Amino acid sequence: MNRKDSICDNLTFPFVLKACALLLAIELGKSIHGKIVKMGFSSDPFIQSGLVRMYAEFGDIEKARLLFDEIPERDIVLWNSMIGGYLKCGGLEEAQQLFESMQNKNVGSYNAMLGGYVKLGCFETASKLFNEMPDRDFISWNIMAGAHARLGSPEMAWKLFDEAPVRNLAMWSAIICGFSQGSHFGDAxxxxxxMLGEGIVPNRAILVSVLSCCSHLGALEQGFWIHGYIEKHGVEVDDILGASLIDMYCKCGLLQGSISLFDKINKKGVSSWTSMIYGFAIHGHSLKALELFSEMKSAGTRPNRITFVAVLSACSHVGLIDRGREVFNEMIQVHNIKPTIEHYTCMVDLLSRANLIDEARQLIKAMPMKPDLFVWGALHGGLRIHGERKCLEDESVTEELTKLEPKDSGAYILMSNIYASNNQWENSLKMRKIMEETGVKKNLGCSLIEVDQIVHEFSAGGRLHPHAEHIYDMLDHIYREIQIF
Known part of the structure; x- marks a missing residue:
């Protein structure tokens, strides 16, 4: 229309502004805003609403609020857009104030706040608001059920699911994906x-989530079945789904299955390449992983940050120091990817395993972020391999570990092991005592077994499994019989 000098009217711009918002076309959106001002449409209420929503989507919340305040008559959609914009930018307090000042709230207003509370980690506040809602739609139920599955109680997620008046595909997807992200793999x-028993056809997001669960649980039979379901129903194996299948076969121990699947994928994207590279790495075929990395780049696929984690892991497994340094530098200098904590952990692990302890320490000091438990664990692992007894020469290591995870047993266990490796048994026992006094409990070990496509989980000392009581009764009986003899 612009090129042909066609006349744009006030009905044209709301649709164009919405398109800019959805595409996050920031520069184009600002240019169109200038055209609106130039043509004298700034006071049109529909265009004003479109501009507020667009700038809110762009994250320019100050500009959005400035336009919002200039609109004399604001409809409910505009209020909800402004609230959603604040929540998207982390402005919880401003969103709450706006929400409370609304005269006529609708279910969309409540849903915007619900989603914001969940996103920003205010789980209890979200639950309270959900209970106070005068009306709820399927989006309300989906938000809370998915949030409980991901962050809260699996039992509450099941309860909300059973109580929901409508169960659509979005709700199934929200809960299954939530269970997967929350590490409740058996529930997922x-x-x-x-879901399949009720005749609901899963979408790709659900299939990816359940394959991820199979990967974590090592549930090969279940993974086989899901792969068969995908083929039987003609589901197109795109890059993401293909990567999930490759990852499942690799982590379930069937490397050849992942290789065969990888070769069959016609349009390989970065996810498929990365999963196969990681698969070779975890199975000890590091050189093949590096060869595949070279093939990936030759094929014109640009690696991402996860790809480099996989490649650096491959280098670490076989001690390819120089190659690891090259890959790390290539990531920064060639691909302009800033190293994350995962990349630094891989490099510290690589250097520590090669007994380059001083270089590993220097890398930790140069990190732009604070080292976490895994970084210190990688350093300590290298020290133990090479029999180093200098792990506590810098007391800041233990000080930093204490600050890391005050409620996580991992930091205390690692410190206890560090002290023990240096024959400082009194300090080692002191760490265990601090755990007891502060109520920090060691994460229980568990074992899994898959029988007839059902994964059974048994935790150390746990009695939650239906057969646990029977097993413990049998063990008590055996123990008593032994005492008799």
Missing amino acids: LQMFKQ
């Missing part, structure tokens, strides 16, 4: 089985 697979 159980719900997937129930």
Whole structure:
């Protein structure tokens, strides 16, 4: 229209502004805003609403609020857009104030706040608001059920699911994906089985989530079945789904299955390449992983930050020091990817395993972020391999570990092991005592077994499994019999 000098009217711009917002076309959106001002449409209420929503999507919340305040008559959609914009930018307090000042709230207003509370980690506030809502739609139920599955209680997620007046595909997806992200893998697979039993056809997001669960649980039979379901129903194996299948076969120990699947994928994207590289690395075929990395770049696929984690892990497993340094530098200088904590952990692990302890320490000091438990664990692992007894020469290591995870047992266990490796048994026991006094409990070990596509989980000393009581009764009986003899 612009090129042909066609006349744009006030009905044209709301649609164009919405398109800019959805595409996050910031510069184009600002240019169109200038055209609106030039043509004298700035006071049109529909265009004003479109501009507020667009700038809110762009994250320019100050500009959005400035326009919002200039609009004399604001509809409910505009209020909700402004609230959503604040929440998207982390402005929880401003969103709350705006929400409380609304005269006529609708279910969309409540849903905007619900989603914001969940996103910003205010889980209890979200639950309270959900209970106070005068009306709820399927989005309300989806937000809370998915949040409980991901962050809260699996039991509450099941309860909300059972109580929901409408169960659409979005709700199934929200809960199954939530269970997967919250590491409740058994619940996710159980719900997937129930979903299929009710005749609901899963989407790709659900299939990716349940395959991820199979990967974490080592549930090969279940993974086989899901792969068969995908082929039987003609689901197109795109890059993401293909990567999930490759990852599942690799982590379940069937490397050849992942290789065969990888070769069959016609349009390989970065996710498929990365999963196969990682698969070779975790199975000890580091040189093949590096060869595949070279093939990936030759094929014109640009690696991402996860690809470099996989490649650096491959270098670490076989001690390719120089190659690891080259890959790390290539990531920064060639691909302009800033190293994350995962990349630094891989490099510290690589250097520590090669007994380059001083270089590993220097890298830790040069990190732009604070080292976490895994970084210190990688350093300590290298020290133990090479029999170093200098792990505590810098007391700041233990000080930093204490600050890291005050409620996580990992930091205390690592410190206890560091002291023990230096024959400082009194300090080692002191760490265990601090755990007891502060109520920090060691994460229980667990074992998994898959029988007839059902994964059974047994935790150390746990009695939650239906057969646990029977097993413990049997063990008590055996113990008593032994005492008799």
